[in-house]
Amino acid sequence: MMTAFKSRAFPTITNETAIAFIGLYCMAVVMGYGRFLFTATLPDIMVQLSLSTTIAGWLASINYIGYFIGALIAMFVPQRSTWQAMMLWTVVSVVTTMLLVVPDMSLSLWYIIRLLAGIASGIAMILSSSFVIQSLTLARRSVLSAVHYAGIGVGISASAILTWWLLVLGYHFDVIWLVAGLSSLPLLGLLCAIRPKNSDSIDLNHASPRLSLYQTYLSFKHALYEAIAGHHKAIALLSASYVLAGFGYITSATFLPVMAAQRLTTQTYAGLLIWLVVGIFAMLSNPLWGALAKRVGEIKTLIGLTILQAFGMCLPLWFDGAVGLYGNAAILGLTFVGMVSMTLTLIKNINPAYSNLLIGLATLAYALGQFLGPLVTVGLAGQDGNFNAGLLVAAIGLFIGLILLLLFRRQTNRES
Numbered sequence: 001m002m003t004a005f006k007s008r009a010f011p012t013i014t015n016e017t018a019i020a021f022i023g024l025y026c027m028a029v030v031m032g033y034g035r036f037l038f039t040a041t042l043p044d045i046m047v048q049l050s051l052s053t054t055i056a057g058w059l060a061s062i063n064y065i066g067y068f069i070g071a072l073i074a075m076f077v078p079q080r081s082t083w084q085a086m087m088l089w090t091v092v093s094v095v096t097t098m099l100l101v102v103p104d105m106s107l108s109l110w111y112i113i114r115l116l117a118g119i120a121s122g123i124a125m126i127l128s129s130s131f132v133i134q135s136l137t138l139a140r141r142s143v144l145s146a147v148h149y150a151g152i153g154v155g156i157s158a159s160a161i162l163t164w165w166l167l168v169l170g171y172h173f174d175v176i177w178l179v180a181g182l183s184s185l186p187l188l189g190l191l192c193a194i195r196p197k198n199s200d201s202i203d204l205n206h207a208s209p210r211l212s213l214y215q216t217y218l219s220f221k222h223a224l225y226e227a228i229a230g231h232h233k234a235i236a237l238l239s240a241s242y243v244l245a246g247f248g249y250i251t252s253a254t255f256l257p258v259m260a261a262q263r264l265t266t267q268t269y270a271g272l273l274i275w276l277v278v279g280i281f282a283m284l285s286n287p288l289w290g291a292l293a294k295r296v297g298e299i300k301t302l303i304g305l306t307i308l309q310a311f312g313m314c315l316p317l318w319f320d321g322a323v324g325l326y327g328n329a330a331i332l333g334l335t336f337v338g339m340v341s342m343t344l345t346l347i348k349n350i351n352p353a354y355s356n357l358l359i360g361l362a363t364l365a366y367a368l369g370q371f372l373g374p375l376v377t378v379g380l381a382g383q384d385g386n387f388n389a390g391l392l393v394a395a396i397g398l399f400i401g402l403i404l405l406l407l408f409r410r411q412t413n414r415e416s
Helices: 002-009 016-033 037-049 053-074 079-099 107-134 138-168 173-193 213-228 232-263 270-296 298-318 322-350 352-381 388-415
Strands: none
Touching: 016 079, 016 107, 016 138, 016 173, 037 053, 037 138, 037 173, 037 232, 037 270, 053 107, 053 232, 053 352, 079 107, 079 173, 107 138, 107 352, 138 173, 138 270, 138 322, 213 352, 232 270, 232 298, 232 322, 232 352, 232 388, 270 298, 270 322, 298 322, 298 388, 322 352, 352 388
């Protein structure tokens, strides 16, 4: 009876295109809202709560700490539990989004909620990607995985449009976060519709025995050794460059609307329009760079993207007005998703037998850079909240990452 009810309530979806678009929706919710809605609403949050730039930077960084923890947790999720864990942490992402409507919350609760939202984003992003891509046939995987990852850009665009619309209507960040959470609720039903057939029952006679914490550690240590054996230099170089990639882009990804509010004082909602530019260009990123990578290879594409992003970080330093900020926004959107895609492809190809583990390690590296970026930026911003020094340091970090990528290319050529 219950099984029949479930079947009627959540009809099974097996169409690959539909699954890819559900994956897009999931990425828009856990990344676009769970992580980047904070950027869109940050100017209003700072005004309504009278937050300093330093506290705003810590609220951003605590979310990236959560993302780091989430990526670490995702590495230990068994393959058979992917859907269940993805579902659980998507629920957490939606709930933490809606919780920010609660009035007069203490700063401690803000930190806890943003930490949980970061953990949810890290786990749900990795597991949804794994689940969706494994659901696609090899022939359609390249095209439809690009649809899935476009969800990041869609979510960023949605966060800008939603914030803009509700601010114009006279609402503030609390209502914006509530509406974002409510608009995410249909995703939970869609995820139920793509649940694997064997998710309701596990054969206890053939189930793997529960491992102790120490046994899990030993198993992970052995897998890590096997994954990096013979490739430790290449993995170290690529991971270090990825730390700097996370560090490099996050200054703009966190404070771009705030910079716009500071500089473009005569343009109402300039920060949100600039953030919308980031989202639109992020949606275009994966198909564009994926096509280029097929022609010249992932490493050359990644090197080009790193140079382009470093150039974009310098634009607000060279042009104080709209040109610098809009140029930075367009380049940020165009590059950061492509850099993620190229790096993860490169690291999993180093040792395909341990691709999930290597992708998890890379994600940890990226999260570390994202955690450090806002703290360095607000430390350099000072009392007047000038972000120029942070942008300069971000550009320098990206150029150092470029050198590491060149060394990585030489190392991989030697190994091959």
